[in-house]
Amino acid sequence: MSKPSSPIDFGAYPDARGHFGEFGGRFVSETLISALDELREMYERLKNDPEFQAAFDYDLAHYVGRPSPLYLAERLTEAAGGARIWLKREDLNHTGAHKVNNTVGQALLAKHSGKSRVIAETGAGQHGVATATVAARLGLKCAVYMGAEDVKRQSPNVYRMKLLGAEVIPVESGSKTLKDAMNEAMRDWVTNVDDTFYIIGTVAGPHPYPQLVRDFNSIIGREARRQSLEQFGQLPDALVACVGGGSNAIGLFHPFLADESVKMYGVEAGGDGVETGRHAAPLNDGVPGVLHGNRTYLMEDDDGQIIETHSVSAGLDYPGVGPEHAWLRDIGRVEYVAANDDEALAAFRQLTRTEGILPALESSHAVAYALKLAATMRPDQNIVVNLSGRGDKDIFTVAAIDGIEV
Amino acid sequence: MTTLNNRIDRRFSKLRSEGRKALVTYIVAGDGGLENTVDLMHQLVASGSDLIELGVPFSDPMAEGPVIQKGHERALEHKASLRKCLALIEEFRTKDAETPVILMGYANPIEKMGAEVFADALQAAGGDGALTVDLPAEEAVPLNELLRARDLRNIFLLTPTTSDERIAEITELASGFVYYVSLKGVTGAGHLDLDSVHENLTRIRRFTDLPLCVGFGIKDGASAKAVSADGDGAVVGSVLVSAVGESADAAAAKDRVGAIVGEMRSALDS
Numbered sequence: 143m144s145k146p147s148s149p150i151d152f153g154a155y156p157d158a159r160g161h162f163g164e165f166g167g168r169f170v171s172e173t174l175i176s177a178l179d180e181l182r183e184m185y186e187r188l189k190n191d192p193e194f195q196a197a198f199d200y201d202l203a204h205y206v207g208r209p210s211p212l213y214l215a216e217r218l219t220e221a222a223g224g225a226r227i228w229l230k231r232e233d234l235n236h237t238g239a240h241k242v243n244n245t246v247g248q249a250l251l252a253k254h255s256g257k258s259r260v261i262a263e264t265g266a267g268q269h270g271v272a273t274a275t276v277a278a279r280l281g282l283k284c285a286v287y288m289g290a291e292d293v294k295r296q297s298p299n300v301y302r303m304k305l306l307g308a309e310v311i312p313v314e315s316g317s318k319t320l321k322d323a324m325n326e327a328m329r330d331w332v333t334n335v336d337d338t339f340y341i342i343g344t345v346a347g348p349h350p351y352p353q354l355v356r357d358f359n360s361i362i363g364r365e366a367r368r369q370s371l372e373q374f375g376q377l378p379d380a381l382v383a384c385v386g387g388g389s390n391a392i393g394l395f396h397p398f399l400a401d402e403s404v405k406m407y408g409v410e411a412g413g414d415g416v417e418t419g420r421h422a423a424p425l426n427d428g429v430p431g432v433l434h435g436n437r438t439y440l441m442e443d444d445d446g447q448i449i450e451t452h453s454v455s456a457g458l459d460y461p462g463v464g465p466e467h468a469w470l471r472d473i474g475r476v477e478y479v480a481a482n483d484d485e486a487l488a489a490f491r492q493l494t495r496t497e498g499i500l501p502a503l504e505s506s507h508a509v510a511y512a513l514k515l516a517a518t519m520r521p522d523q524n525i526v527v528n529l530s531g532r533g534d535k536d537i538f539t540v541a542a543i544d545g546i547e548v
Numbered sequence: 549m550t551t552l553n554n555r556i557d558r559r560f561s562k563l564r565s566e567g568r569k570a571l572v573t574y575i576v577a578g579d580g581g582l583e584n585t586v587d588l589m590h591q592l593v594a595s596g597s598d599l600i601e602l603g604v605p606f607s608d609p610m611a612e613g614p615v616i617q618k619g620h621e622r623a624l625e626h627k628a629s630l631r632k633c634l635a636l637i638e639e640f641r642t643k644d645a646e647t648p649v650i651l652m653g654y655a656n657p658i659e660k661m662g663a664e665v666f667a668d669a670l671q672a673a674g675g676d677g678a679l680t681v682d683l684p685a686e687e688a689v690p691l692n693e694l695l696r697a698r699d700l701r702n703i704f705l706l707t708p709t710t711s712d713e714r715i716a717e718i719t720e721l722a723s724g725f726v727y728y729v730s731l732k733g734v735t736g737a738g739h740l741d742l743d744s745v746h747e748n749l750t751r752i753r754r755f756t757d758l759p760l761c762v763g764f765g766i767k768d769g770a771s772a773k774a775v776s777a778d779g780d781g782a783v784v785g786s787v788l789v790s791a792v793g794e795s796a797d798a799a800a801a802k803d804r805v806g807a808i809v810g811e812m813r814s815a816l817d818s
Contacts, residue, residue: 159686167686167687168684168686169683169684169687170610170684171611171681171682171684171705172684172704173707173709173729173732173733175684175714176707177709179711315614315617316607316608316617322608325609325610328610329610329611329733332611332732332733333732333733335709336732429660431656431659432655432656432659433608434608434610444660445630445660446606446630446656446659447624447629447657448608448656449607
């Protein structure tokens with residue numbers, strides 16, 4: 143991909159209509175437009191409001207537990223045999239993943255909107271738990287849509303959401319996974335738009351969601367940038383993060399986009415291998431199309447029907463990807479690669495055994511690629527890996543693969 | 549318009565001159581079997597439908613309620629696709645030269661085919677227009693121009709929450725007729741508010757002379773007649789898709805759909 147001649151002002155994207163180059167936008171039925179307009183206007187007003195920012199910062203510090211550490215994984219570095227590997231410990235956040243950065247922010251928007259009910263879609267359940275958590279804290283009614291297949295696969299998170307007072311609604315339509323949960327949440331929103339705020343969990347969906355979810359998660363990259371300078375005296379040489387919808391990755395990448403020396407790698411779910419077609423890697427093996435309110439890379443068939451995806455990680459099992467990633471791919475600023483199920487599982491075990499840190503299977507994809515990348519780099523170079531979530535939720539999946547009943 | 553090259557325009561012009569309301573009927577292409585769809589379309593016309601909206605099945609029909617979602621799923625099991633929808637229109641045209649047919653669906657199958665290829669194919673097949681649910685005015689301009697250049701119509705949705713400013717913007721692009729969505733919600737929902745329909749149609753009328761058809765929440769002749777009092781017609785979908793889904797075979801589906809459409813026709817003409 144050719145590099146643009148003049149530097150890009152990354153802060154200027156998306157444009158007023160929500161476009162990142164040819165991607166993004168608002169591809170929704172007219173029934174949702176006024177709700178999106180209302181949200182956009184509210185967010186435009188609040189994002190530069192010192193009082194709103196102070197409330198967000200306060201919650202990140204005292205409720206989420208930020209800043210999260212930037213941790214030098216010495217034994218993992220030794221095992222890889224190259225660049226130093228630093229882990230941005232989003233797994234240490236309240237509720238155990240980066241997802242809460244966004245739900246805390248959107249909960250503040252919900253409160254401002256005066257709406258009494260929040261809804262969310264969830265795949266693995268992490269975003270559902272993070273939404274149910276902030277809803278409990280603010281005393282808002284909460285409904286979480288979850289594909290019926292995922293309800294079966296992720297029963298601990300289903301129970302967590304119920305304990306938090308949320309209603310978990312299994313979605314029986316389509317492939318009964320995350321994409322169908324998102325369809326159903328949109329339908330709920332259209333129907334109950336007067337009293338309901340939709341907390342989308344990733345940087346996909348119609349404008350302004352990709353922008354505001356990115357902004358709320360950018361705390362990850364802002365901290366990592368400052369911590370890098372403090373802890374190793376320079377910017378990292380490379381950033382690595384897993385990409386499903388892409389919220390943890392954009393959160394890490396965005397504050398570094400203008401730093402040309404920092405290479406960035408988004409790691410998609412390779413499933414059985416990108417070459418097999420059984421994966422969830424639209425940026426590696428998809429085509430541009432329109433789904434869930436935005437134009438982006440998608441996994442689809444010759445007729446433009448969205449196809450089922452495959453990944454050991456429910457949180458990456460999504461046929462689309464945030465539109466900003468689609469754009470960053472096409473302009474060549476970020477390189478998108480894939481890690482297969484087997485590689486992610488191996489990384490999951492290796493990080494657990496070498497560092498005593500149990501990573502989410504999603505984050506294990508980033509670790510897997512970082513191990514390969516580090517080996518190609520010099521020992522005086524630094525890689526920051528977004529350890530986006532903890533792996534406690536995944537022990538049943540891993541045990542089942544090992545043939546062990548927990 | 550003086551020449552009326554498009555069947556939709558001709559049909560509404562005729563209905564207006566007769567003082568009648570339009571009955572617009574929606575079925576999902578391929579639901580009940582691809583081989584039965586054209587027959588069902590002819591049945592719609594025989595029972596009194598003025599215009600057919602042929603639903604293009606999509607894997608993720610975000611704006612549909614459960615009834616039409618299931619219709620899309622059944623149709624996809626029968627391997628229906630945008631390409632096959634175009635072939636169905638072509639087949640329908642061999643026996644019906646005048647009933648307008650529009651394709652109602654989602655943006656991605658058109659993106660996949662390519663908007664220009666789609667516009668050419670729709671024209672070649674004998675289709676008359678398109679309604680792309682997730683292509684609101686600000687994203688619709690390129691397709692709109694391609695359709696307009698071929699004398700095909702582009703149908704847009706307006707809703708109770710659409711601002712005056714947007715109504716002006718949308719009716720500028722719209723052609724054929726305007727589809728007013730009578731309620732907040734998905735297709736097949738039940739809470740029809742006639743006062744709100746009256747108020748909004750009056751509001752929209754200030755911006756356009758295009759025919760106004762009302763859909764969402766119309767279940768029978770009485771509701772069809774009620775919503776079309778202030779507009780030019782009623783759109784019915786979910787009850788027909790439900791009838792197809794509940795029918796044991798193609799013959800039963802034709803009978804049930806024919807009976808529902810017939811009852812609505814009589815109510816509208818009474």
